[in-house]
Amino acid sequence: MDKMRMESVDMTAQNIEKIGSLFPNCITETIDENGKGKKVINFELLKQMLSSDIIDGNEVYEFTWVGKKASIVEANKPIRKTLRPCKEESVNWDNTENLYIEGDNLEVLKLLQESYLNKVKMIYIDPPYNTGNDFIYNDDFKMTSEEYAEEISELDEDGNRMFKNTDTNGRFHSDWCSMIYSRLMLARNLLSDDGVIFISIDDNEQANLKKCCEEIFGAQNFVAQLIWERAFSPKNDAKFVSNSHDYVLMFAKNISQYIIGRLPRTAEANARYSNPDNDPRGVWMSSDISVKTYNAECDYPITTPSGRIIEPPAGRCWSLSKKSFLERLQDNRIWFGPDGNSVPRIKRFLTDLKHDGMAPTSIMFFKDVGHSQEGAQEVSKLLNGGYFNGPKPQRLMKRLLTLANLQSDAIVLDFFSGSASVAHAVMSQNAEDSKQIKYIMVQLPENTDKKSEAYKAGYKNICEIGKERIRRAGKKIKEEAPLITQNLDIGFRVLKLDDSNMNEVYYSPDDYSQGFLNQLESNIKEDRTDLDLLFGCLLDWGLPLSLPYSSEQIEGCTVHNYNDGDLIACFDENIPNSVIKEIAKKEPLRAVFRDSGFASSSSKINVGEIFKLMAPDTTVKVI
Numbered sequence: 001m002d003k004m005r006m007e008s009v010d011m012t013a014q015n016i017e018k019i020g021s022l023f024p025n026c027i028t029e030t031i032d033e034n035g036k037g038k039k040v041i042n043f044e045l046l047k048q049m050l051s052s053d054i055i056d057g058n059e060v061y062e063f064t065w066v067g068k069k070a071s072i073v074e075a076n077k078p079i080r081k082t083l084r085p086c087k088e089e090s091v092n093w094d095n096t097e098n099l100y101i102e103g104d105n106l107e108v109l110k111l112l113q114e115s116y117l118n119k120v121k122m123i124y125i126d127p128p129y130n131t132g133n134d135f136i137y138n139d140d141f142k143m144t145s146e147e148y149a150e151e152i153s154e155l156d157e158d159g160n161r162m163f164k165n166t167d168t169n170g171r172f173h174s175d176w177c178s179m180i181y182s183r184l185m186l187a188r189n190l191l192s193d194d195g196v197i198f199i200s201i202d203d204n205e206q207a208n209l210k211k212c213c214e215e216i217f218g219a220q221n222f223v224a225q226l227i228w229e230r231a232f233s234p235k236n237d238a239k240f241v242s243n244s245h246d247y248v249l250m251f252a253k254n255i256s257q258y259i260i261g262r263l264p265r266t267a268e269a270n271a272r273y274s275n276p277d278n279d280p281r282g283v284w285m286s287s288d289i290s291v292k293t294y295n296a297e298c299d300y301p302i303t304t305p306s307g308r309i310i311e312p313p314a315g316r317c318w319s320l321s322k323k324s325f326l327e328r329l330q331d332n333r334i335w336f337g338p339d340g341n342s343v344p345r346i347k348r349f350l351t352d353l354k355h356d357g358m359a360p361t362s363i364m365f366f367k368d369v370g371h372s373q374e375g376a377q378e379v380s381k382l383l384n385g386g387y388f389n390g391p392k393p394q395r396l397m398k399r400l401l402t403l404a405n406l407q408s409d410a411i412v413l414d415f416f417s418g419s420a421s422v423a424h425a426v427m428s429q430n431a432e433d434s435k436q437i438k439y440i441m442v443q444l445p446e447n448t449d450k451k452s453e454a455y456k457a458g459y460k461n462i463c464e465i466g467k468e469r470i471r472r473a474g475k476k477i478k479e480e481a482p483l484i485t486q487n488l489d490i491g492f493r494v495l496k497l498d499d500s501n502m503n504e505v506y507y508s509p510d511d512y513s514q515g516f517l518n519q520l521e522s523n524i525k526e527d528r529t530d531l532d533l534l535f536g537c538l539l540d541w542g543l544p545l546s547l548p549y550s551s552e553q554i555e556g557c558t559v560h561n562y563n564d565g566d567l568i569a570c571f572d573e574n575i576p577n578s579v580i581k582e583i584a585k586k587e588p589l590r591a592v593f594r595d596s597g598f599a600s601s602s603s604k605i606n607v608g609e610i611f612k613l614m615a616p617d618t619t620v621k622v623i
Helices: 011-022 043-049 068-076 105-111 145-149 172-189 207-223 322-330 371-383 394-403 421-433 462-480 514-518 532-541 577-585 601-614
Strands: 027-029 037-041 081-085 099-102 118-123 135-137 151-153 161-164 191-201 222-229 246-250 284-290 345-349 409-416 438-443 493-499 549-554 555-564 566-571 590-594 619-622
Touching: 011 027, 011 037, 011 081, 027 081, 068 172, 081 105, 081 532, 099 462, 105 172, 105 438, 105 493, 118 172, 118 394, 172 191, 172 207, 191 207, 191 222, 191 394, 207 222, 207 246, 246 619, 371 394, 371 462, 409 421, 409 619, 421 438, 421 462, 438 462, 532 555, 555 577, 566 577, 577 601, 601 619
Parallel strands: 099 438, 099 493, 118 191, 118 409, 409 438, 566 590, 590 619
Antiparallel strands: 027 037, 081 493, 135 161, 151 161, 191 246, 222 246, 284 345, 549 555, 555 566
């Protein structure tokens, strides 16, 4: 029983807790005057978290590397980018609640910050393992041109710079840590308070990744380091030890709010319970009543029903006091064996278990969750070819979905989507459980090797493989269980990262002329569609990107309606007042128009007056 505090609240400690909830990586420990540990704030790191520039100072041991501060700045730096819809590559565009986003995940995560803040229940990522051969996303972590020159550079078709992080690079671990740190900072913001993140990793960066996660999510929110037995047979040609496992690190956003999903009870587990005495309370299993730690109150003789007197084993005592033992004996919760003459044991009923299902173990054996070859075979069978290296098996993904304890409206995010194993698993789990869990896949459109089987089969980049897998997986799931999958969402909206929809033109006053000013009447890029503009507005307003969408023609003008009035937009030129009034009659929460869509300033003012009169609660903006 806890004692009353009997003193006023420690405001300093409370403030430290508040800062820790916002910036867990800024909380460290020290020793107070009594030699006890206490939490304190790392003010240097806190200053860096609140600054858009690199703050000078020594980076000394906590857990640091060259470029750590730069990775924090990079995560916090704003960007002028947008997500452009691609209906032709989507499936069931109008009604699906799933997203497939193509682009650098650092920039995509930045764009999702407002729309999905605290809304994602589970994140799973399988980032590139730092083996010395994988491409690492090249963010702005380098501080001099000389350092950039040391790297082996490549450009993708969009001009995005990447590099191969070879083990001869003096910053072999630093570059990888910088890459993952900034992304995890942004990912944490998206997790719900009861959310959880799973990260697959191998031995090369496991230790560093755990330290990164302890800083970003808080060491107190560490749940487990799961071990996945990925190989079903040893490698006899291994130089030292045949490595048969990978890790899955598991951190909660707030461990006090996270409730882990438990595994279904197995026949093997249930077989441990029986009812040899026909107890009306059902099946039970027995446990030893003796313990090693001696307690005089628990040292007493017990008389069996047959009259035999039993003392505790030498040097031990019973786990129950005499009073507690007699209470259980009276309640028929002590078992003396079928002959009534055995050493007593406590009866523990299956119905008395505090939780449904079984607690998961830290080791995930391939017989239960599949192995790496199984994952490869799943993709190969679905796509009629081995076009992707290292996909995770569906059974492993489903195990993690179970541990995340997802409800029907949950959102799952994977921002290293690869072959889209998570999307496949979500659809499959939805079909089995009749849920409507939604997913967001994010993947850089990294080109496939022109010599690869994937390229020869027509898959020019990894995104094309992932999208096709989702299409085929969804179709197969419906074909195999048509009766229970009638309402299953197997669609996805494709969105592609691109530069801002708005022109960025800067001229000196001498450059302006009357003819030039006419060219600047529209601040929107010529190649942008209404749908591009609409989704740019969704990001700006912080609305989810997967809600229902429709459009209609009103007097020749195209009017877009997002989620039944959450936002109504019309981007036509010279919109007549009659159309404005029709939109206002719908009383949307938000309305948006093109700034150049009005013939004059007075026309724009008139729009505001119409909404004030007909829909005073509508927020009206222009782009």
